[in-house]
Amino acid sequence: xxxxxxxxxxxxxxxxxxxxxxxxxxxxxxxxxxxxxxxxxxxxxxxxxxxxxxxxxxxxxxxxxxxxxxxxxxxxxxxxxxxxxxxxxxxxxxxxxxxxxxxxxxxxxxxxxxxxxxxxxxx
Amino acid sequence: xxxxxxxxxxxxxxxxxxxxxxxxxxxxxxxxxxxxxxxxxxxxxxxxxxxxxxxxxxxxxxxxxxxxxxxxxxxxxxxxxxxxxxxxxxxxxxxxxxxxxxxxxxxxxxxxxxxxxxxxxxxxxxxxxxxxxxxxxxxxxxxxxxxxxxxxxxxxxxxxxxxxxxxxxxxxxxxxxxxxxxxxxxxxxxxxxxxxxxxxxxxxxxxxxxxxxxxxxxxxxxxxxxxxxxxxxxxxxxxxxxxxxxxxxxxxxxxxxxxxxxxxxxxxxxxxxxxxxxxxxxxxxxxxxxxxxxxxxxxxxxxxxxxxxxxxxxxxxxxxxxxxxxxxxxxxxxxxxxxxxxxxxxxxxxxxxxxxxxxxxxxxxxxxxxxxxxxxxxxxxxxxxxxxxxxxxxxxxxxxxxxxxxxxxxxxxxxxxxxxxxxxxxxxxxxxxxxxxxxxxxxxxxxxxxxxxxxxxxxxxxxxxxxxxxxxxxxxxxxxxxxxxxxxxxxxxxxxxxxxxxxxxxxxxxxxxxxxxxxxxxxxxxxxxxxxxxxxxxxxxxxxxxxxxxxxxxxxxxxxxxxxxxxxxxxxxxxxxxxxxxxxxxxxxxxxxxx
Numbered sequence: 001x002x003x004x005x006x007x008x009x010x011x012x013x014x015x016x017x018x019x020x021x022x023x024x025x026x027x028x029x030x031x032x033x034x035x036x037x038x039x040x041x042x043x044x045x046x047x048x049x050x051x052x053x054x055x056x057x058x059x060x061x062x063x064x065x066x067x068x069x070x071x072x073x074x075x076x077x078x079x080x081x082x083x084x085x086x087x088x089x090x091x092x093x094x095x096x097x098x099x100x101x102x103x104x105x106x107x108x109x110x111x112x113x114x115x116x117x118x119x120x121x122x123x
Numbered sequence: 124x125x126x127x128x129x130x131x132x133x134x135x136x137x138x139x140x141x142x143x144x145x146x147x148x149x150x151x152x153x154x155x156x157x158x159x160x161x162x163x164x165x166x167x168x169x170x171x172x173x174x175x176x177x178x179x180x181x182x183x184x185x186x187x188x189x190x191x192x193x194x195x196x197x198x199x200x201x202x203x204x205x206x207x208x209x210x211x212x213x214x215x216x217x218x219x220x221x222x223x224x225x226x227x228x229x230x231x232x233x234x235x236x237x238x239x240x241x242x243x244x245x246x247x248x249x250x251x252x253x254x255x256x257x258x259x260x261x262x263x264x265x266x267x268x269x270x271x272x273x274x275x276x277x278x279x280x281x282x283x284x285x286x287x288x289x290x291x292x293x294x295x296x297x298x299x300x301x302x303x304x305x306x307x308x309x310x311x312x313x314x315x316x317x318x319x320x321x322x323x324x325x326x327x328x329x330x331x332x333x334x335x336x337x338x339x340x341x342x343x344x345x346x347x348x349x350x351x352x353x354x355x356x357x358x359x360x361x362x363x364x365x366x367x368x369x370x371x372x373x374x375x376x377x378x379x380x381x382x383x384x385x386x387x388x389x390x391x392x393x394x395x396x397x398x399x400x401x402x403x404x405x406x407x408x409x410x411x412x413x414x415x416x417x418x419x420x421x422x423x424x425x426x427x428x429x430x431x432x433x434x435x436x437x438x439x440x441x442x443x444x445x446x447x448x449x450x451x452x453x454x455x456x457x458x459x460x461x462x463x464x465x466x467x468x469x470x471x472x473x474x475x476x477x478x479x480x481x482x483x484x485x486x487x488x489x490x491x492x493x494x495x496x497x498x499x500x501x502x503x504x505x506x507x508x509x510x511x512x513x514x515x516x517x518x519x520x521x522x523x524x525x526x527x528x529x530x531x532x533x534x535x536x537x538x539x540x541x542x543x544x545x546x547x548x549x550x551x552x553x554x555x556x557x558x559x560x561x562x563x564x565x566x567x568x569x570x571x572x573x574x575x576x577x578x579x580x581x582x583x584x585x586x587x588x589x590x591x592x593x594x595x596x597x598x599x600x601x602x603x604x605x606x607x608x609x610x611x612x613x614x615x616x617x618x619x620x621x622x623x624x625x626x627x628x629x630x631x632x633x634x635x636x637x638x639x640x641x642x643x644x645x646x647x648x649x650x651x652x653x654x655x656x657x658x659x660x661x662x663x664x665x666x667x668x669x670x671x672x673x674x675x676x677x678x679x680x681x682x683x684x685x686x687x688x689x690x691x692x693x694x695x696x697x698x699x700x701x702x703x704x705x706x707x708x709x710x711x712x713x714x715x716x717x718x
Contacts, residue, residue, distance in 0.1 A: 002379065002387045004265045007256060014257030020128050021182045021246055034207035048161055051126030063183045064126060066207030 016055035035069030043077035049096035125163040134169030137176035168332015170245035171486040240448035244332030252374040263451035282458035284470030289443030292536040301430040305438040310350035316357035320519025323550035326444035330364035334371035340447035403574035422622035465491030469535035479552040510555035518547025521627030523634025559656035560639040567631040582625030667692035669714035676706035
């Protein structure tokens with residue numbers, strides 16, 4: 001270890017991963033429906049894509065977690081985004097690729113990806 | 124990258140309740156379910172709630188599972204990790220009271236705690252230096268080496284108000300200043316990890332859960348006083364701590380955080396381990412250094428103090444594990460932050476090993492100034508089985524008892540001394556009405572008699588005589604003169620013993636004499652043990668009205684002391700009774716009582 005920069009680099013690399021273990025109520029929660037219906041329609045790759053992206057981009061204020069059946073089985077995989085002080089946003093028929101768009105647009109830039117929201121898809 | 128981390132407690136408590144088997148099963152189940160690349164299993168240090176181990180915490184949702192058996196693992200994996208459904212029946216009870224909160228920090232056990240020294244315990248993998256760095260590890264060392272002069276570092280520690288956590292409560296900053304002031308060609312930094320109080324495991328948990336924090340703090344201390352070599356004196360009875368320290372030292376050397384030219388600043392510092400062989404006296408600073416030198420662990424007179432002539436006759440700084448564990452946080456957050464916690468003269472937090480007659484036994488870290496009531500009733504969950512609180516023992520064999528009348532005294536160094544106990548290293552043993560205070564004093568004296576090194580007469584012979592007097596009293600042969608003799612001898616030993624071990628050994632006797640004189644008197648004058656502990660003063664009797672003559676007691680008596688015909692009241696022959704209590708346990712009619 002020859003410099004503080006080296007230490008900082010290790011810290012930043014690891015922080016995204018350790019961030020998974022922090023507990024804070026003012027975090028944005030991204031919840032993936034992982035009931036039988038969700039898993040059957042491919043929720044696991046979506047969950048993994050979200051989790052990896054959030055960690056590798058160091059989004060320490062975002063928690064990616066899962067839940068049981070949300071109740072709209074025909075629209076699975078479903079991803080819900082809960083931001084403190086804002087209305088819940090529900091994305092339906094997710095794929096890993098769409099999930100990455102949500103990370104880039106919604107979680108990083110704060111713009112809801114309307115075309116994937118339940119309101120839009122249900123028409 | 125993993126989407127979920129499953130933390131399994133690998134502290135001493137959970138290890139002995141089988142967490143190694145849990146980890147094995149967990150890994151096998153995760154593999155079986157094809158989650159190997161999605162879920163990480165991490166072994167951590169102590170979470171503190173040892174009574175409910177083995178403990179598992181599942182992140183990101185921070186679900187806290189307790190009392191886990193290997194049979195529970197398949198369900199946790201298939202339900203929680205695959206389908207996201209929390210296995211409610213295994214979740215820590217306090218959390219399920221209100222289904223809305225699953226946050227660990229909201230439980231009664233954690234709510235009043237404030238974890239500074241223990242901040243990484245149960246959070247990071249202690250065998251992975253990267254995880255320590257991720258939580259800000261080694262940043263304080265980097266900051267100190269690149270931004271501060273040694274004098275500035277010492278000033279920060281002084282300003283924080285940190286006092287020695289090993290028990291004495293001496294100002295840490297002042298200790299560093301004294302060690303810096305002595306010029307020498309070689310100086311040393313030592314860490315006292317020879318934790319020996321019965322029931323205490325604070326330092327053990329820090330070493331096992333966050334070993335790097337000690338290494339970092341020792342390097343900072345080395346820079347501050349001008350030393351390039353450190354020694355950690357750790358008990359050989361702490362195999363997990365020793366192993367993790369070895370791993371940590373190797374990793375820190377590999378990263379260049381120990382060794383030559385750290386952070387390219389020209390500062391060299393290295394640390395070696397020295398294992399203690401289980402002598403309590405080696406926790407005394409001069410005996411500890413004598414032992415590191417390879418000699419028999421015996422104290423030597425002070426002065427000269429270690430800061431003048433310590434290890435190998437060189438100026439030496441010696442701090443306890445928990446003291447060191449506070450240092451990096453003080454550097455990073457500033458002395459004002461640390462001084463904002465606690466009371467006027469005792470800053471920061473203190474870790475206690477909570478044990479005895481209390482529901483949540485385990486490890487707790489509280490801000491100084493928290494009352495005993497909060498620790499025992501709120502965090503500890505109160506006394507089990509509806510019994511009444513009698514006293515709390517702090518400071519182990521060097522400390523004393525705090526009776527119920529001082530339940531609301533804020534815990535800090537000075538208050539505890541004032542009420543006849545001491546902070547000590549942090550053992551906190553709760554006692555209820557079933558504990559005999561004379562017997563407790565005898566227990567601690569038995570410990571000091573065993574552990575006295577024998578170098579000085581007041582301790583070697585004095586503690587033995589104290590023990591004999593207590594033994595006489597608990598056997599119902601004591602006289603009132605014995606009580607006076609006991610007290611006189613206590614003061615004599617306190618004033619004349621060579622080291623801290625002897626000087627504090629009479630404390631358990633003095634404090635129980637002070638607060639529970641009535642119990643001593645009952646033993647002497649009435650030949651009675653009010654708590655029903657001292658066997659020689661007890662007798663088991665059968666109530667002839669309640670006895671149905673079932674013969675159960677006479678059959679279970681190992682010494683043939685009970686006689687009587689079937690369906691007639693039985694009688695205990697007191698000359699044969701060995702007071703084992705087996706009859707009382709067996710009697711279905713509650714006819715047997717002890718007096």
